[in-house]
Amino acid sequence: MTDYDVLRVFCGPGGGYGNELGVVRDGSVIPERGDRQAMAAKLGFSETVFVDDPERGVIDIYTPTLRLPFAGYPCVGAAWLLDVPELVTPAGVVGARLDGEFSWIEARAEWVPPRTLRQYATAAEVEALDVPPPGEWIYAWAWEDEAGGRVRARGFPGRGDGIEEDEATGAAALLLTDRLGRALNITQGAGSQILTAPQPGGWVEVGGRVFLER
Template identity: 65%
Template sequence: MNADIDVLVLRVFTGPDGRYGNPLGVLRDGHSVPDQASRQAVARRLGFSETVFVDDPEHGRVDIYSPGARLPFAGHPLVGTAWLLGLEAFDLPVGSVTARHEPEFTWITARPEWAPPRTLRQYSSPDEIDALTVPEPGEWIYAWAWQHEAAGRIRARAFPGRGDGIDEDEATGAAALLLTHRLGRALEITQGRGSQILTRPGADGVIEIGGRVRMEAPSER
């Protein structure tokens, strides 16, 4: 594997002003890093919460890695990659994911059972969420509180607890998916420093996850 690889860096789930969002690394030529061990090493070196290797854009086949593991599903990588490539579907190990595009938002469909376990911990106010400090490595915690319950607005922060250098995840589609499933309603989540995630329950247990995506910069890493 070459030391330098071409990586596109996106910010997924940005706020209304285009700031914040969770950084995502995308290798459009996934075949440039052909095996799982090398891909895991690249994801660890890049240090994003997730990195996507695009293997077959025509059929929506992608391979997703955190710095420490290969992931069968993850929300923000799929929203970002759908936006980047204009994809309408993904073929994943967990099943088929559809995508749709609006002028401002990109949406994917997903099922809550695809998301890995998360501890959804409710607090009484957004101020309590803002005051939280990063816990010791351990369980994966999604801390949340109502900003405006009637309107479905939530304040959240995410602490992966993995000990892999990602102390706090700026925006996490899988955790938003689980919270939407638990509450059974559409949500507008402000996470991290100011990222925004939208969710909508659909038919047959499917949930839509949507957000804005911005290109950061192409780079060699």
């Protein structure tokens, strides 16, 4: 098996939770897309990143079943691991920075694959949801504190690839921030934390804590 790291991205304040991310630091060892897809399927993480140029931040992102031009939590994790000012993805150049305990990226909503943002009346309703059948990608959310920008969310990819629920989803958080036009403090899944902030010119910053698991 090719060497890879496992990060947890968007961890909670105590360092727990977060979404596991596989990162192959030397993408040259698996140059073919088909082989990368097969490895991503075998690893079984929500997403796996192949680093094609660590100095320039060139990365390639896969779910267990498809290649993604852009994805939020893989970019946040890669930005932390590579410590570069930008990442180069097929969708475009992603700004990157580290600020204390948080790793941040800056990206655009139009880079995000389709998501259904479904608002509920209360956080308790979101927490009580059952996993929906495969179909559309659903980001279920509700205000915990609208004045304070605090949101409760859960992400259901609906792909039928064994990932029934995403513990933390930066791309969907980016879409929600773009739609609402305000900074958000999102608790997703079992306890992951995602911070966001709209920026001038249609950009959105997404940030969170990253830890090296193994």
